[in-house]
Amino acid sequence: EADIYQTPRYLVIGTGKKITLECSQTMGHDKMYWYQQDPGMELHLIHYSYGVNSTEKGDLSSESTVSRIRTEHFPLTLESARPSHTSQYLCASRGIGGSGYTFGSGTRLTVV
Amino acid sequence: GENVEQHPSTLSVQEGDSAVIKCTYSDSASNYFPWYKQELGKRPQLIIDIRSNVGEKKDQRIAVTLNKTAKHFSLHITETQPEDSAVYFCAALGNTGKLIFGQGTTLQVKP
Numbered sequence: 001e002a003d004i005y006q007t008p009r010y011l012v013i014g015t016g017k018k019i020t021l022e023c024s025q026t027m028g029h030d031k032m033y034w035y036q037q038d039p040g041m042e043l044h045l046i047h048y049s050y051g052v053n054s055t056e057k058g059d060l061s062s063e064s065t066v067s068r069i070r071t072e073h074f075p076l077t078l079e080s081a082r083p084s085h086t087s088q089y090l091c092a093s094r095g096i097g098g099s100g101y102t103f104g105s106g107t108r109l110t111v112v
Numbered sequence: 113g114e115n116v117e118q119h120p121s122t123l124s125v126q127e128g129d130s131a132v133i134k135c136t137y138s139d140s141a142s143n144y145f146p147w148y149k150q151e152l153g154k155r156p157q158l159i160i161d162i163r164s165n166v167g168e169k170k171d172q173r174i175a176v177t178l179n180k181t182a183k184h185f186s187l188h189i190t191e192t193q194p195e196d197s198a199v200y201f202c203a204a205l206g207n208t209g210k211l212i213f214g215q216g217t218t219l220q221v222k223p
Contacts, residue, residue: 033210039152039153041216042215043216050209090156094211100148100161100203100205100211101211103155104155105154105155
């Protein structure tokens with residue numbers, strides 16, 4: 001089924017660890033986005049990409065990095081996790097034509 | 113810069129009543145306005161959208177209206193049910209290609 005998939009769904013890690021959150025979509029969408037969201041709160045854009053080898057920082061300052069080597073894959077990496085990174089991370093994608101985003105189910109990250 | 117203001121932040125209604133959520137956007141080039149519903153622990157889901165060449169759109173109990181002159185758009189839910197309880201986000205698509213989201217409205221429908 002064409003959708004956008006995020007793994008892991010939940011993650012608890014120690015301070016200082018390096019982690020990568022995975023996001024893949026099977027819809028052929030060119031545009032992909034990462035949002036940080038505390039439960040029920042605002043969606044903060046942290047990174048986006050309009051195609052392979054294109055990445056931009058979003059509106060919220062983040063210590064994470066992203067890469068876009070393949071159209072379908074848009075991983076987010078935290079080099080050194082801190083408790084302040086505890087949040088939910090949502091990946092989204094959008095195709096050509098101006099339709100809305102499709103969101104993934106999110107990764108709930110807890111840094112202890 | 114681009115901005116979307118959403119009100120109210122919380123809304124509590126009795127089952128069967130109507131609910132209205134309002135948004136104002138700043139970028140006059142915005143031409144697409146989706147609404148998302150996010151249930152507790154779930155991903156945001158698109159529930160209805162409207163393009164700038166249309167003033168109103170309905171889908172069963174939900175409707176969206178757009179006033180381009182005033183740069184306002186609103187979500188209307190009629191005959192609310194407990195399963196409508198969720199956080200609702202409005203958004204506007206500008207010429208940057210990014211959706212600008214409102215701050216969210218927590219809707220509680222009391223049985």
